[in-house]
Amino acid sequence: MYFPSLEILKEHQIDPLIINKLDRWLGLQLPSTYFFLNPLQFAIDMSINTEISIQAFALCTQKSLNIMKVKYRLVCPNCGEYDRVTSNYNFMNESLYNCTQCSAPYNASNFEDFIELFFELLIEPEHNPVSSLIIPKEVNKLLGKSESLRLSNVKDKPSVRRLLFSHYHNQDFD
Numbered sequence: 001m002y003f004p005s006l007e008i009l010k011e012h013q014i015d016p017l018i019i020n021k022l023d024r025w026l027g028l029q030l031p032s033t034y035f036f037l038n039p040l041q042f043a044i045d046m047s048i049n050t051e052i053s054i055q056a057f058a059l060c061t062q063k064s065l066n067i068m069k070v071k072y073r074l075v076c077p078n079c080g081e082y083d084r085v086t087s088n089y090n091f092m093n094e095s096l097y098n099c100t101q102c103s104a105p106y107n108a109s110n111f112e113d114f115i116e117l118f119f120e121l122l123i124e125p126e127h128n129p130v131s132s133l134i135i136p137k138e139v140n141k142l143l144g145k146s147e148s149l150r151l152s153n154v155k156d157k158p159s160v161r162r163l164l165f166s167h168y169h170n171q172d173f174d
């Protein structure tokens, strides 16, 4: 495996087949993309059920596993520009921001469609995953570009919300 730490997902009822696909998929990613991993892209690339994919990524953010960190990219509802990326977005409370682009205030919790979820990989590959010869061939197999995962997509999934919230709850504030 490129990322042996993923084995711990077996203890959380994730199918070994999914773990293996996640390992290979992460191995295919360029290190520059480790900061913005999208579970919907994983689902498309590796033919995984979307819900299972989101569940696995959310599980990876748990403090006990510490494999990924969730990040929220906020789009300003006033100007439509990307405002900021934060790990501290708390969807249980009101979240007031002043847009860094247009300065207008907004309450992000009223605009869950404007909040994109990404995951940052916190672990390093055990060995160099891909050679430059393999990348183009594998990339050609990709079926398409996924949509961003939005907070409104996980709204009706209590288990995922709980996982993401417990991550938020456990982390240090800065």
Ligand SMILES: [Zn+2]
Binding pocket: 076, 077, 078, 079, 080, 081, 083, 099, 100, 101, 102, 103, 104
């Ligand atoms: Zn704005």
